[in-house]
Amino acid sequence: MNKPDISGHAITYQDKPDAERRNFLKMSLIGIVTLLAGAFTMNQAFAESQIQLSDKWDKTFAQSSKVDHKKVTFKNRYGITLAADLYQPKNASGKQAAIVIGGPFGAVKEQSSGLYAQTMAERGFITLAFDPSYTGESGGEPRNVASPDINTEDFSAAVDFIGLQPNVDRERIGIIGICGWGGMALNATAVDKRIKAVATSTMYDMTRVMSKGYNDSVTLEQRTQRLEQLSQQRWKDAENGGPTYGPVANELKGGEAQFLVDYHDYYRTPRGYHPRAVNSNGSWTLTTPLSFMNMPILTYIKEISPRPILFIHGEKAHSRYFSETAYAAAAQPKELMIIPGANHTDLYDRVNVIPFDKLTAFFSTNLK
Template sequence: MPMDTPDTNSSARAIQRRELLKLTGAGVAAFGAASLFNTPKAKAQIMTDEWDKVFPRSEKIDHEKVTFKNRYGITLSGDLYLPKNRADNRLPAIVVSGPFGAVKEQSSGLYAQTMAERGFVTLAFDPSFTGESGGEPRNVASPDINTEDFMAGVDYLGLHASVDRERIGVIGICGWGGMALNAVAADKRVKAVAASTMYDMTRVMSKGYNDSVTPEQRAQTLEQLSRQRWQDAEKGTPAYGPVSLELKGGEPQFVVEYADYYKTPRGFHRRAVNSNASWSLTTPLSFMNMPILTYIAEISPRPVLIVHGEKAHSRYFSETAFAAAAEPKELMIIPGANHTDLYDKVDVIPFDKLTSFFNQYLAA
């Protein structure tokens, strides 16, 4: 399809973008873009010291806001959680991030605080280009840079006085579950990794849910996304969609479940892409040609724990990843749970299992 010219009718542009949404299909739906009209340019957030999490603060931990840089020089913002009874001991530590389109004040912070209550130093961080972390333009994702973000978290924890750098693990949630597995395959400093309610974002963006996108649809999507780059370059800013997950009715059940988390007091946060913003239109480009789980077997001999809900629409991502991983590995299916139940439902998230897993494999 020819690229738009400056005098192209606005309705024609709208039709083109709606068609682009259909072509990118469920991959775009996965990160909340409901349609593809421009919105004002997103801006980086100023880091705040206030407790603005969607979960209550625990009295069992010490908390502080921290910053650290990744290998590309982007400053990342994190929440560091430390057990109160740590004394001068060097403790095992866990880097946590996700879900895709969330911020550290949501699910990753809940996981991090809970694991800190159980004796680990934990770091929940905002990935590059999102939340309080740096990077321009805003609300862009990258399979390479966001994998690097996990490794930068390992850098930070390995230099902390309360951490035993030889006992560091990683937890990735949703789309950051795939990033976590990719990071640990390359980063041999990490001793154990867990992925909860995992997505392989490179797979869903390139192939759609259940690999339903045809080669012809993929080619057409790449054609239009490539041409969108000219429009972005001409305007000097990426095109974005409207605020994510504003439901109109008739959406798939899993989208309704996303909205029930991100758009309600249960999980809404003003800095989260999925609550209050949208991804750049061309975000799928690098994901569509870079399968991040190619080397998952190279995590071995370090252990992998993959946790997923029995009723989750995304369960097949974890099953495929588990099949590709090498021993030692474990797949834990939570009876009756859907995808977002593992974001915040503390009676569903298997924290006892996560604790025993990391206690075993991060032992002194």
């Protein structure tokens, strides 16, 4: 540790008298500790300052009188603060089974995941619906970016939190992933052995669709071209000091495929619109696909076994093949339930279509 004196000569730690050397060391350590503590405090203050929870019921569904609800926050392994809604059956006693719920991709907890959470709480489970990192009321900068790794971690962080609740039995925790968070839920279950059962509804494998397109129609040439464009976009973002965002999600100009019309019907109308949802009122960063295109999240789906998987999908959903191929790749015990006549977004909020009886039976059997 050298420090120049006024004459420009270096004064070394070894050159100092014993008393001065001890004092020098003491002051250096104090300075380092103070610096680290200050940095920690600043980082904490910065992170928490981003979390502003709404104090009103602003869900896209009616509040149930059968459950208690409160907003909570917790951190994931990367230090991002997640916001969530905790639902508990009224007058329940003892330790209960719990279910963590996430999705759809680009939605918030006030939409589909919250509906699933409240409904399953009415049926006796303690449930938690969360906003993924960088979206909704959760923390993370920049906004509206997704990551197959971090968003998988969000599920495990939610399991951390709910397993610390005094009325939750840690050995009876399951998860539900809706749409793009169906793939994340499967990925989380493969790696996190605390999760005892997993169900997916209208599941998307976001890494597959971003890297290969719908029905795996993207050629190697097209993939290479896309990656070239995204790589060049990084230069632009670096020069601008921040990310560039794509067009506003789910706007219709006419002539779109039916499934895009269905998305608009959910996200952009009173049926499911929420101002904090990326798919209702925003857009993803242009470079969001990069990590998805190089990280197939269902590689280890067989390692979910011997824990059970329930796949639920609509008969007429454009995304049905995601559940069918994932089901084929998974090991037993597994079940694929196809809902007659249902499209992709019917399973977001149509309570007469979503098979809540089946979900209740599945988790009651496998979280006991």
